[in-house]
Amino acid sequence: MQLQDPAQDKLPTQVYFKRDYLSLVVFIGVLLVSLFGIPIFMYLYDFSWLDWTLFGLLYMVTGLGITVGYHRFISHRSFTSPAIVKVALLVAVGWAMENSALKWCSDHVRHHAKVDQEEDPYNAKKGFWHSHLLWIFSKSPYASEKYLAPFRKDRWIMWQHKYYLPIVVSGFVLPAMIGFLHRGWVGFASGLLLAGVFRVFVVLNSTFCINSICHLWGAQPYGDHNSSRDSWWVSLVTFGEGYHNYHHANPRDYRNGPAWYNFDPSKWLIYSLSLIGLAKTSPD
Numbered sequence: 001m002q003l004q005d006p007a008q009d010k011l012p013t014q015v016y017f018k019r020d021y022l023s024l025v026v027f028i029g030v031l032l033v034s035l036f037g038i039p040i041f042m043y044l045y046d047f048s049w050l051d052w053t054l055f056g057l058l059y060m061v062t063g064l065g066i067t068v069g070y071h072r073f074i075s076h077r078s079f080t081s082p083a084i085v086k087v088a089l090l091v092a093v094g095w096a097m098e099n100s101a102l103k104w105c106s107d108h109v110r111h112h113a114k115v116d117q118e119e120d121p122y123n124a125k126k127g128f129w130h131s132h133l134l135w136i137f138s139k140s141p142y143a144s145e146k147y148l149a150p151f152r153k154d155r156w157i158m159w160q161h162k163y164y165l166p167i168v169v170s171g172f173v174l175p176a177m178i179g180f181l182h183r184g185w186v187g188f189a190s191g192l193l194l195a196g197v198f199r200v201f202v203v204l205n206s207t208f209c210i211n212s213i214c215h216l217w218g219a220q221p222y223g224d225h226n227s228s229r230d231s232w233w234v235s236l237v238t239f240g241e242g243y244h245n246y247h248h249a250n251p252r253d254y255r256n257g258p259a260w261y262n263f264d265p266s267k268w269l270i271y272s273l274s275l276i277g278l279a280k281t282s283p284d
């Protein structure tokens with residue numbers, strides 16, 4: 001019989017250890033479909049204008065859901081919003097398949113608190129691939145209640161956590177059903193493959209670039225006390241999250257690109273929501 005470290009018993013490791021294994025299988029599936037399924041389907045049946053439109057729309061909805069919802073709203077509380085906006089964002093982000101807000105946001109708070117250290121979940125000091133992707137499949141003993149507890153108090157975050165799987169599935173069913181109405185079973189498959197699986201692959205990798213590229217390459221105009229970097233070109237595919245050196249220096253700012261000319265669609269969305277009374281940015 002193997003003795004366990006008593007400190008480990010206090011951690012909610014069981015849930016996340018299981019999720020890690022599940023993630024590995026699902027991610028391999030997404031990779032294989034993206035690399036082989038997409039070109040084969042394209043050769044045999046081709047994708048329709050509707051498939052590409054759904055791909056673009058869902059890429060924007062889920063990408064902005066991550067940056068505006070999980071990152072700037074829930075993790076950093078850079079603005080407040082009515083419950084209806086929070087629920088809409090929590091559903092949209094669920095479609096990105098980046099785990100529930102409880103897990104994502106507690107990991108992200110730990111990243112800021114322990115950046116470049118062993119406790120940092122996507123510690124860039126461990127290399128590009130670790131910070132980009134491989135950290136997801138690691139069993140982190142540092143995912144402690146200290147980081148989870150503040151998010152457990154939020155009923156909508158816990159609601160999303162409870163119904164995370166059906167929300168994820170609905171992100172695949174939706175484009176498949178719209179495709180079915182357009183082209184029957186071929187449309188079902190094309191919607192599922194392009195606007196479902198391949199869109200998840202693209203959104204996942206664009207988000208991953210923040211943790212890898214933006215901690216390895218780029219300018220450090222706001223200080224080199226941690227590895228965060230500004231990369232304007234990463235912002236082009238991540239809805240403005242490339243200005244990561246500024247973000248680490250000013251995590252409560254709803255903007256990541258502070259200058260008016262910085263490409264930051266996430267700040268434009270938050271600002272637009274504030275104009276119609278659906279967001280209130282934090283003064284500090």
Ligand SMILES: [Zn+2]
Nearest residue numbers: 071108247251
């Ligand atoms: Zn952050």
Ligand SMILES: [Zn+2]
Nearest residue numbers: 111228244248
């Ligand atoms: Zn960072």
